Amino acid sequence: MSTELSVDPTDIPGLLVVRLPVHGDARGWFKENWQRAKMTALGLPDFGPVQNNMSFNASRGATRGIHTEPWDKFVSVATGRVFAAWVDMREGPSLGATFSIEIGPDVAVFVPRGVGNSYQALEDGTVYSYLVNDHFVAGRTYPALNLADETAAIAWPIPLESDEVEISEKDRANPRLADVTPMKPKKTLIVGARGQLGRALAAVFPEADLVDLGPADGDVQSLDVSSPEAVEAWPWSEYAVVLNAAAYTAVDQAETPEGRAIAWAANAVAPALLARAATEHRLTLVHVSSDYVFDGTSEIHTEDEPFSPLGVYGQSKAAGDIAVATTPRHYVVRTSWVIGEGRNFVLTMKSLAEQGVSPAVVDDQIGRLTFTTTLADAIAHLVGSEAPYGTYNVTSGGEPLSWQQVAAEVFAVAGRSREDVGATSTEDYFRDAAGSGKPISPRPLNSVLALDKLEATGFQPPAQLDALHAYLS
CATH class of the missing domain: 2.60.120.10 (Jelly Rolls)
Structure with a gap:
């Protein structure tokens, strides 16, 4: 013996x-x-x-x-x-x-x-x-x-x-x-499949089941992940991995009474319910977080920096991060300045360049773009390589830029002069927005996320200017 x-x-x-x-x-x-x-x-x-x-x-x-x-x-x-x-x-x-x-x-x-x-x-x-x-x-x-x-x-x-x-x-x-019909592996579920990140994830996980909040349509089933009853009724035993790409990202609208309730339901309640299901059914839960959980006063944000959100959106995202961290098999993927299919800052600047408009863009908010293809690839890498569970920052690499510098690069690619993009400060932007009566959320001035932990797993994100040029082409 x-x-x-x-x-x-x-x-x-x-x-x-x-x-x-x-x-x-x-x-x-x-x-x-x-x-x-x-x-x-x-x-x-x-x-x-x-x-x-x-x-x-x-x-x-x-x-x-x-x-x-x-x-x-x-x-x-x-x-x-x-x-x-x-x-x-x-x-x-x-x-x-x-x-x-x-x-x-x-x-x-x-x-x-x-x-x-x-x-x-x-x-x-x-x-x-x-x-x-x-x-x-x-x-x-x-x-x-x-x-x-x-x-x-x-x-x-x-x-x-x-x-x-x-x-x-x-x-x-x-x-x-x-x-004998062989037993298939447990499945992957993409939550928020109609969003820009959800669509990118579906391309990387082509066999995954797709769900979203709205009515069922084609391959996308309906699941309200902010509803305890709906989450409880879902057949979780069929799944091994859940990719939560759902979020309320209307940052300014989150400052309104209606938007605040929606933001907390989508960004805090839903992740908490998914975390509970993940714990009960031993699932791997991947949840996408945001640079808005920080106040932007640090020169570079590491994964273990304490939360310091400035507005409702950031507060609700921080609450979601805390909830997801309670389930043993989790990846919190923190990102910034996300660009994918559909309406976004890069395509807006491209359109303005083509229309002959010369905008003024804030030049004191610093960060890196994150293209949804990079984000989806990084998530697939973390899950596929069985990287240690925890929080990982995921953005493009390379030198950080301001929004004004990003816009100037877009103009240059479109054949316009970089000088056609003027500069303004966040303070002036807030003042103008307040004068128009629109709701406005405070932004972190520095959104640069440290990438050392991600790179140590073997994933090397592309430099943001290279990724930007590829996106525009």
């Missing part, structure tokens, strides 16, 4: 063998069958079991399987010994891979979702236990494989044709591998 706890990989991706120390004396034995802290430290997924099942086999030779459940499980023996075999039934290159081992009190196996299980009792009165991370629902169907499948070629210690072996009629009727 093993004297030290260990976790070892197998030929099936994600299937892990756990060697359990068993301490015995004349009275019997004791083992720590499931020890979350020690086992996760050795590489076992923190899979969050919610149900414990026991299976009793009265006689040697009882054989069960091969069943492919839609949850993760941790299998161990309470008494006796079993021969256990697994077949990968997941869609992908490892489909059909097999692994088998004899399990006694000193061995347990972690079985990922989509890997078929089978067990043969080697002793009378065998009891094995399994923890699962989803509740059993009667009537749910999932793939099964015939115990005698030739491609799996499991070397049963007691031959299946033996008089000792007892197999249910249902298991005898299971199909061969060629006739």
